[in-house]
Amino acid sequence: MDEQSVGIVETKYFTFAEPPGEMPLECGRTLGPITLAYETYGELNAARDNAVLIVHALSGDAHAAGYHHPRDKHPGWWDVMIGPGRAFDTRKYFVICSNILGGCQGSTGPSSVNPQTGRPYGISFPMVTIRDWVDAQKVLIDHLGIKQLLCVAGGSTGGMQVLQWVASYPEMVRLAIPIATTSKLSAQAIAFDAVGRQAIQSDPNWRDGEYYGKALPRRGLSIARMIGHITYLSDRSMHQKFGRKLQDKSAYSYNLLTDFQVESYLCYKGDHFVNRFDANSYLYITKAMDYFDLTQTYGSLENAFAAAKAKFLVISFSSDWLFPTYQSREIVTALRRRRLPVIFTEIETDHGHDAFLLEFEQLTSLISNFLSHGRSQKS
């Protein structure tokens, strides 16, 4: 474990919206009780003005940094960015990350037990939107005694939550860092989500979401993950990583078994994923992403930022074709028309959409400077 690691960390849980105080949802239904899994790194200062909320992407969780036990092989999902001396420097900032509402890694979601029936919600779980995820995070932030966040930051679906935070709670966000994201999914991105959902829902084991305690829809979820994974890479990065190389053989097998390395890699990614992710959560989260559209919700993108007070650092990646640069530019244009301070940069990379997890050197330089200058200037 290196010096810049936050070390051994523990996931905590916060439960609220106990009936009859259920949380109202965008779809019109209510939900309660709600538990959010979260982790924190660093210390909240006396002025309570150094809190940074990290918001995760589709398959992320509350475990953003550090290790859960000394023999843990893998650190949290954004460990390279969070720790003493890292971009989100835990000597200066109090970093919070929570698993989204509807997720499956400690927060209330379709795989949680419905206290009214004593059985998992399954698809009776209400459709929760990104606005609902953010509303739930807000309750957690209130609970932690934080009136204003120094920063909200995240990539991909995390970036959508950053934008939703600014739209829903403009007074609470001083610095916003939406990375590799969009204010609404393109038809192409919705299409990939839809195929992923079809893969899960057509798995005979899915059984209308009632698979808990039985055989899991592993095949469907695995295929959904493979499709997703293709959209996170780029033509170039796949070429560099796999090319047309064969897996454990020197010639074609001339049968339908796996020949190419890229096939075997995707199968591995898919299989690995089903061990840690719930198929129903995948359906709910991708649906929430598809519904997300700030222009539709607020009348225009500029309106979404009407009351915003934050300074923005908007970052896109040159080879990201899932949420291409033009979508970040749309956000920048709206912010600029609102006369909000905004830094926009497109990082040149072959890593595709996944670059937000990989290009940590450029991200570290941008984010650490943005945070330290942004913190010293009074809003």
Place this chain on the structure above:
Amino acid sequence: MSLLTTEIRLEKTGDVVQLVPEHKLLIGLIEKGSHVLDLGCGEGDLLLALKVLKGVRAEGIELSEACIQACVAKGLFSVNQGDLDEGLADYPDKSVDYVISTNTIQVLHRPRVLIREMARVGKRCIVSFPNFAHWQVRLQLILRGRMPKTGKLPYEWHETLNIHLTTINDFRSFCHDAGLKILREIPFRTSASGKCTEVRLLPNLRADAAIFILEEAKSPAG
């Protein structure tokens, strides 16, 4: 850039900035507290100097990712990575006090479009460019029959980015044609030490560069 820059320490904050010779002239032209947009702002040195010395609201546009990183490191909060050849569509009419373009218009594919955009967005614009009619340039071409290389034009023909070079006289008539009112012309020559001196006599021959302050003409010609 092999162009001459000088390092200047801003006493107020201790920041050190690298300025090209005409930046000092230019800083003197900006009123305190103005809203400034610097096109091709590089690593943000001029913007930081203006912010510290003149308390301006500083915004910049820059093509290079590395330069944007340097701007963020300087504590600038409004810098947009973008291509000036694509115009200034994000900016409403007359939304900025000064739009500045230092030594940049000659590298653009469509300088006319951008200068018109500058005049639309800015209440005033400040444009500086190297003067291709400077005597050194003329002599090199006439006497040596070679592509000119000077302090302001230091590149070999095959590596220069300067595709739309102009002269002071050409720029003046361009402004007239493009519906721009010239508020002030500052032709200047640059000493080896980087000092700029305004040239009053025979400017198109003796000035190696010029600054023009422009605004949109009330009834644009053409």
